[in-house]
Amino acid sequence: MTLVADPTLHPTTPVLDLIGVTKRYGGTTAIREVSLTVHPGEVVVLLGPSGAGKSTIFRCVSGLVSTDAGQVRAFGRDLNTLSRRELDLQRRAIGLIFQQFNLTGRMNALGNVLAGRLGHVATWRVLLRAFPQSDRQIALAALDRVGLIDKAYQRADSLSGGQQQRVAIARVLAQQSRLILADEPVASLDPAAAENVLSVLREVAHERGIAVLCSLHQTDLARRFADRIVALRAGVVVMNRPAHTVQGPEIDTIYRAA
Numbered sequence: 692m693t694l695v696a697d698p699t700l701h702p703t704t705p706v707l708d709l710i711g712v713t714k715r716y717g718g719t720t721a722i723r724e725v726s727l728t729v730h731p732g733e734v735v736v737l738l739g740p741s742g743a744g745k746s747t748i749f750r751c752v753s754g755l756v757s758t759d760a761g762q763v764r765a766f767g768r769d770l771n772t773l774s775r776r777e778l779d780l781q782r783r784a785i786g787l788i789f790q791q792f793n794l795t796g797r798m799n800a801l802g803n804v805l806a807g808r809l810g811h812v813a814t815w816r817v818l819l820r821a822f823p824q825s826d827r828q829i830a831l832a833a834l835d836r837v838g839l840i841d842k843a844y845q846r847a848d849s850l851s852g853g854q855q856q857r858v859a860i861a862r863v864l865a866q867q868s869r870l871i872l873a874d875e876p877v878a879s880l881d882p883a884a885a886e887n888v889l890s891v892l893r894e895v896a897h898e899r900g901i902a903v904l905c906s907l908h909q910t911d912l913a914r915r916f917a918d919r920i921v922a923l924r925a926g927v928v929v930m931n932r933p934a935h936t937v938q939g940p941e942i943d944t945i946y947r948a949a
């Protein structure tokens with residue numbers, strides 16, 4: 692059954708919950724008392740000028756850096772209370788999409804999507820590259836979902852940037868992630884490809900109840916593709932509202948004042 696989540700109603704536990712999170716690098720406070728929540732099927736877009744702390748939030752959620760204060764709760768569990776093994780399992784449930792299409796260029800699209808199944812299959816199969824037929828079917832279905840079934844056997848480095856980002860989305864679908872973290876996923880794309888990638892991301896989030904936290908620099912795209920906009924300035928949340936209530940000039944001010 693496909694979980695259809697109405698992003699305006701939240702009867703469910705949040706997938707991601709940051710409560711008063713502070714992270715310092717030496718004397719620099721990168722984020723200060725940041726709180727935000729992402730529910731199943733909700734697309735939350737982080738906006739804010741360079742240095743505002745967007746990537747720091749992603750690093751805190753993926754467990755790459757430890758926090759100095761506050762709580763990061765993913766899937767209802769406080770990251771600080773998890774054992775190393777539990778943290779590893781938690782990470783597998785989180786799909787990552789980056790600005791630089793982090794695919795293996797010499798592998799074809801299908802191979803890159805199958806990499807999303809790594810956490811699901813036995814190590815010996817991975818070593819022999821003997822993925823079960825069921826995993827290949829999951830990977831092909833994911834490629835089909837992002838409109839790239841005809842590119843399954845094409846090398847990743849011969850695909851356009853937009854196509855590579857859609858392969859990255861297919862990989863997190865194959866991974867069956869319940870949370871996608873996308874740090875500037877469309878920063879290297881032209882406007883048409885950016886829109887295409889964000890609309891696929893939004894559709895799969897809504898269809899499958901996947902929580903998405905995505906940073907962008909384009910305020911117009913944020914208003915069109917986000918369910919909720921969280922704006923940061925100098926590490927502090929200065930706006931946290933449903934996207935449809937946010938007027939263009941309001942967010943432009945956040946950038947101008949930086």
Ligand SMILES: Nc1ncnc2c1ncn2[C@@H]1O[C@H](COP(=O)(O)OP(=O)(O)OP(=O)(O)O)[C@@H](O)[C@H]1O
Pocket residue numbers: 716717719720721739740741742743744745746747748
């Ligand atoms: N490893 C680090 N060591 C020291 N300071 C850091 C480190 N990483 C980030 N910072 C500082 O933390 C602040 C927030 O950086 P961050 O990378 O989170 O910003 P950002 O919003 O992602 O910016 P951009 O839009 O340019 O990607 C900045 O002042 C940055 O210089």
Ligand SMILES: [Mg+2]
Pocket residue numbers: 745746747874
């Ligand atoms: Mg960044």
